[in-house]
Amino acid sequence: QQPVQSPQAVILREGEDAVINCSSSKALYSVHWYRQKHGEAPVFLMILLKGGEQKGHEKISASFNEKKQQSSLYLTASQLSYSGTYFCGTDHRGGAGGTSYGKLTFGQGTILTVHP
């Protein structure tokens, strides 16, 4: 079952902040965040690992709440270049055991639009 992202769309002015959430009904091993611009490949942003800390660099960071099976992506002081669709991809190995080679299950995406 794919994770649920919220909100589905966000419109910002340059300099404003945004939070994108990703929730899973299954236990999470890791969460991967990507940004995709129209007509381009998804670009990796960061990975959050079970038992790991909040990650980030400069104005984009993310957190991982294992208990709630949720991850959140924080974009602060947004720039025009932040516009695009953000996807979370989840890895669910562990729990009952076994591996999930090379498979990420992606949410439906959050469309972020930043205006001048």
Place this chain on the structure above:
Amino acid sequence: KAGVTQTPRYLIKTRGQQVTLSCSPISGHRSVSWYQQTPGQGLQFLFEYFSETQRNKGNFPGRFSGRQFSNSRSEMNVSTLELGDSALYLCASSRTGQRGSETQYFGPGTRLLVL
């Protein structure tokens, strides 16, 4: 380091035909995963290959198949094309695909249109 490359970038086919898409992973990466992206279903996992072996498969019909060569390059094939197969097909590479901590790097995709 060169990124993931995919060929061709665009394809137009008619129903009933078959198509082969190619993916060259980042040098040193041995795991290749394939995804289908459509507006309705989003990004969906097709299958993953490592050392010329399919290790994982998503919920797609048998018309979708793939293979991997000894140099880690991968191809996917769709036979008897249907209109619903129109999509962006993305491949992603990672070093081993075995750990959830590995990053998958995506190629630019092949946009397939079935008429």
